[in-house]
Amino acid sequence: MTEEMDEITKPPRDADVTASEAVPREVVAASALEPVAPASDNVEPSVVTPIAVGPENVSPPVVAQVTAASVAFAPVVAAPVVTTPELAPPSRRKQSAVDLISMWLGNLVVSLLTAAFVVIFLYQPVKVEGTSMLPGLEDQERIFVNRFVYRLEPISRGDVIVFRYPKDTSKSYIKRVIGVAGDRIHIVDGLVYVNGEALSEDYVPQQYADWRSVPELTVPQGAFFMMGDHRNMSSDSRDFGPVEQKFVVGKAVFGYWPFEKLGKVK
Numbered sequence: 001m002t003e004e005m006d007e008i009t010k011p012p013r014d015a016d017v018t019a020s021e022a023v024p025r026e027v028v029a030a031s032a033l034e035p036v037a038p039a040s041d042n043v044e045p046s047v048v049t050p051i052a053v054g055p056e057n058v059s060p061p062v063v064a065q066v067t068a069a070s071v072a073f074a075p076v077v078a079a080p081v082v083t084t085p086e087l088a089p090p091s092r093r094k095q096s097a098v099d100l101i102s103m104w105l106g107n108l109v110v111s112l113l114t115a116a117f118v119v120i121f122l123y124q125p126v127k128v129e130g131t132s133m134l135p136g137l138e139d140q141e142r143i144f145v146n147r148f149v150y151r152l153e154p155i156s157r158g159d160v161i162v163f164r165y166p167k168d169t170s171k172s173y174i175k176r177v178i179g180v181a182g183d184r185i186h187i188v189d190g191l192v193y194v195n196g197e198a199l200s201e202d203y204v205p206q207q208y209a210d211w212r213s214v215p216e217l218t219v220p221q222g223a224f225f226m227m228g229d230h231r232n233m234s235s236d237s238r239d240f241g242p243v244e245q246k247f248v249v250g251k252a253v254f255g256y257w258p259f260e261k262l263g264k265v266k
Contacts, residue, residue, distance in 0.1 A: 122147060123144045123145065124145045124250065125142060126143055126144075126145050126252075128141045128142075132230050132233055132236075133160070133234075135205060141257065142255065142257040143252050143253075143254060143256065143265060144253055144254045144256065145249060145251065145252055146251045149250065149253075150248065150251065155177060155251075157179065157183075157194070159251055160175070160251070160252040160266075161174070161224075161226075161249070163243050163249055164247045165240075165247075166240060175236050176203070176228070176229060177224050177225070178194070178225045178226065178227045179194055179242075180224055181219050181220065181222060181224070182218065183218070184196065184216055184217070185214070185216065185218075185225050186214070188213050189213055190209050190211045190212060190231065193216075203229050204229050204231060208230045208231055208233075209232070210231040214238050217242075223243060224237075224245070226242075226243050252265045253265055
């Protein structure tokens with residue numbers, strides 16, 4: 001019996017056996033994908049092919065057939081992806097710089113035009129010359145005058161305004177409004193009465209008061225009675241009478257120089 005098995009399983013030594021004759025192609029391909037497993041009795045003959053290549057006491061290798069399903073469900077490991085930032089071409093960077101400069105210049109032009117509009121139509125910088133408004137406004141002090149405000153609101157008592165001198169419109173004065181149209185003004189020994197009541201003037205220190213008297217008068221319609229805070233050094237409505245509104249330039253609102261005087265005009 002042993003001899004018969006040897007004759008069946010052992011090929012002749014001089015037999016020219018090729019891989020295609022000894023093992024089917026699908027089995028050889030499968031052996032490259034999966035490890036060789038030992039033979040088992042419950043494996044179907046179509047799946048394994050015993051090959052006698054050594055002594056009788058060596059178990060023949062078994063090659064398991066790999067199906068398409070097993071290959072399809074094999075885990076796939078994705079290779080790491082390394083990305084590098086893309087640099088903008090020089091032409092694009094140059095265009096970005098040009099756009100930035102253009103935007104900056106555009107904003108500058110808009111700002112200058114806005115400032116010019118504000119200065120020309122709304123606020124006008126002026127320089128105070130003289131001491132008639134001490135101690136509130138000093139000689140050579142710079143202030144802004146709002147030229148538009150009296151289009152929105154009426155002139156009120158206590159406002160500090162700039163107006164053209166009625167007797168010489170080439171000159172401009174700055175004074176405080178004491179009376180408006182219809183007010184009765186009477187000054188006795190420097191004490192001002194408006195409509196029969198003494199006017200409280202904390203903006204006139206004692207050393208700046210004077211003792212002049214003015215007969216009672218009624219301020220005409222469309223006119224205002226003006227006086228300087230430095231009463232004994234001021235030429236005002238006590239000398240040239242009430243000022244018509246057509247001579248009013250605007251309201252003094254803000255001092256900007258010297259810096260220690262920076263702030264709202266009171």
